[in-house]
Amino acid sequence: MSTTTAEPAPGTRAPRSAGGIRQSLSDSLVIAQRNLLRMMRIPEVIIFGLIQPIMFVVLFSYVFGGSINLPGAGVDAEAYRSFLMAGIFAQTVTFATAGAGAGIAEDMHKGLIDRFRSLPMARGAVLTGRTLADLVQTALTLVVLAVVALLVGWRAHEGILKALAGFGLLLLLGYAFTWIGALIGLSVRTPEAATSGGLVWLFPLTFISIAFVPAENMPSFLQNVAEWNPFSATVLACRELFGNLPANYPTPDAWPMENPVLASVLWSVVIIALFRTLAVRKYRSAT
Template sequence: MSTLTAALADGVTMTRRNVIKNRRNLDIVVFSTAAPIGFALMFAYVFGSAITVPGTNYREFLIAGILAQTMLSTATNTGVGIAADMKKGLIDRFRSLPMSPTAVLVGRTSSDVITNLLVIAMMSLTGLLIGWRIRSSFWEAAAGFALLLLFAYAASWITAAIGLSARSPEALSNAMFMFLMPMTFISNAFVPTAGLPTVLRVIAEWSPVSAVVGACRELFGNTAPGLAPTGPWPVENPVPATLCWIVLILVIFVPLSVHRYKKAVSK
């Protein structure tokens, strides 16, 4: 068996291990959706009455932002899970097995994609209940959900790199919350960027969160009819911009995570 084939087989084995683990602990899915559902209801029924988005219904404008925020939140499960495994000594047990050093990371990030599918389904149902509708074709909508999953997968590698350096899962969880909240609020997730102060508007327009939210709104048909978005390249081309961000994140953080994993298990 070649080295690549063996690495893939090890990755599949670790993915299966994590899927079984998550299936026995459905609290992960419940708590991953509880806060986003709360945000969706709060923004739709409390803040939504005071927010106007020209040319479109605010609840349809909102859901793409909620879905992107949810994917970022669930991505933290990867880092927290790795940090917890390191604290419990499971990583040392894996190191003693004849397996590829990347299998642990591949298995963890891949299994979280399956969790994200369940979370997206629950959040989409919530969106439909509060008035969100998909107004595009089946394939465009499928592409929108695929972009969300790819974005979450890339974000998982960011948290994996951080989780391998964290001293404890608790510290990592608090740190990620402080990092992710500004990322979602300084974007087009909840309000149009046009009304933001100049510096914040520029940051929001070039944010990966704004790119994936804009791409999903476009693919779900939740944009203002006849009004093409204007601004920097990512604003006018959100789908290519999202793909560029995903590739860039993976190119940087996959090797970085593998390097940190090898460093951690060599101690």
């Protein structure tokens, strides 16, 4: 008794097996292109995404600039403006979490994720492509925000290479947080719930940090939380790379505050590794 193997019809190719680094990268880039085209066709999403961080820059610079006491600088509006900008940059990139979660939740709600899973594509490519597209949008937002910051008087004093390194850390943190958004988007039923779920925990994360005020100005029980906050590590690393710290600014004793650049990279890598694993696992079973 003999068996025969079915051959693909003329002019067609057999489906590819889901696996391999090359296929995973290719599939991820296709999905990223799809999401970028979608963003370009809905420009109001990008426009409204730029308005909020610009408002934060202007409001915090001119409303709170003359009332915050900085160690080593006192109440100095110009010093606070320089101190503030790294916090605004970091807050902006982390708020991309909500957009990532809402986009994935919308695709789930419309059944698009189920269609993607039926295709012979690499596991996780849909999520990787989505997060890469969000990273491009975040980079665009940072460029616009940096221009606004320059207009209100912010400057980077440590040279172009260190400034680029600071923005690189910000993009790495933003990319890490989009994976948290991806997991949230796969875990809720509607885009509205994903938006709320992506923001509700970001406010305490960003405000219980050194983004807007020094840890020394907080109650003692919050100082340790702020100093070990992943958000704080990136903010302090950027301030050092931008040269935006007052000359006599004290360094807290916590390890992340003593080694902010290394701590920022480690936190971001750990977040990516953990939440990408959880998100891909959730993607396999989500309906």
